[in-house]
Amino acid sequence: MSFGGIEAGGTRWNCAVGGDGPQPERVETFPTTTPAETIGRAVEFFAAVPDLEALGLGLFGPVDVRRDSARWGTITTTPKPGWRDVDVVGPLAEALGVPIALDTDVNAAAIGEWRHGAAQGLDTFVYVTVGTGIGGGAFANGRPVHGLLHPEIGHMLIPHDRVRDPFDGCCPYHGDCLEGLASGTAMRERWGRPAEEIDDSAAWDLEAEHLAHGLANLVLTLSAERIVLGGGVGRSPGLVERVRARLPETLAGYVDVPQLSTEVDTYLVPPALGEHSGVIGALDLARTAC
């Protein structure tokens, strides 16, 4: 019996086949191009799996994940060209003929870290990914948070000291929201080169400062018991350490628990599943679909 999982991100899709264990048996990765081409490649990958039982889909958003909605499985207001109002679940279901369990790509990553990684057994935590954009999957009271639609923590509004950081922000909706100031796109636009080529300590200090503002708000709103910081930029060498140094000073001792002072090293952590949180969580989702 095989399960399929897709971490369908805005930059690339990771498709995986797995069995009973958490680890995928085979993964294929390709860039997110047009909807027709990208969905087509996923269909091709899974159509070749003879005994596919179900598919778990962790999809970039904003996406309608309300099971009773007519737009279930449709991407809505994404700034990504060509993907607005695109139904992703429909064509997959039609081509593959298996049950599909859907959540956001970041909730899939949170599910992976919760079942097998850095957030096992936690009631309330957040998985934050900093890459091309910024997103987050959240658990509260032991289950993924959906609520009105799903959290969109990347678009949280944070302080912006324009003297210290005159960059206007790059979010097409909000300008200088968290994603607008601290995503990989923001780093590239501000410094003229991609994050992986930036080794200027001041640039990474500014990045850590913006992220600490956003994570402080996750402490104050979701009351996260732990924050897992992943994504291509989030996993940059030294970044988690810089944010750990900033977060307690940003909160200024107001939330008086050891996790935000002496134990911050175990409070803010990298994903235990590395780059695979999303695809492993998508396979977990598939197991709930049958």
Place this chain on the structure above:
Amino acid sequence: MSFGGIEAGGTRWNCAVGGDGPQPERVETFPTTTPAETIGRAVEFFAAVPDLEALGLGLFGPVDVRRDSARWGTITTTPKPGWRDVDVVGPLAEALGVPIALDTDVNAAAIGEWRHGAAQGLDTFVYVTVGTGIGGGAFANGRPVHGLLHPEIGHMLIPHDRVRDPFDGCCPYHGDCLEGLASGTAMRERWGRPAEEIDDSAAWDLEAEHLAHGLANLVLTLSAERIVLGGGVGRSPGLVERVRARLPETLAGYVDVPQLSTEVDTYLVPPALGEHSGVIGALDLARTAC
């Protein structure tokens, strides 16, 4: 059989006795003075109830609500003079000899609105109180959020355009956090008179702008299905309407659901229980204590 409930706020305590129905049979209100005097008045009120079964306590915070903690029922880093590191549950339990159920004052209000008021049946919502300070009680996945400690949404960091609003903010911890910019204390310090004496439209527009930033972050982090705006300042005439006008424009259409456009009048609402959400929720808490 009688139940006791206290909405133990930082400004005043409301003590209530109730029976089977949600409405309190008798309420006594007094100002929050010193811990000894305030707790003493509550003890005096409940000691006179002959058949008191249990007490529900909604306590201002930050307060340790973790049942397995040695500091359970102790107020921690409050800026309120005299109340830091004060054990409130201990003296009440010793004097009254009944089981006590504890939550934050704002979670008690959220419980009241969830059971009997403006948030009935919702999975995920936030009760926000704007008074002397700003606080919020949150439900996610059908239960109050505690997580690391409990949400402290009043201290969320938000944008602050110092050209438009040169006021530095009044929070002793964070300066210009949400509470520092938009609480009743902030209004009094900025304008030189209490909120109830301010009838300048520009002052209330600024207040609505700061609150809309904070509430937008509740949409983006907790994914609230509804926001209930209460508290002495929050219930000021016309304020909820001003914030309703601001909230969709602050989100700039990013969360594409009718609740944040055409249906915002039913998304952001005043508490259905008026000033009594907290004390009614505290009585509900008491019923869970036996």
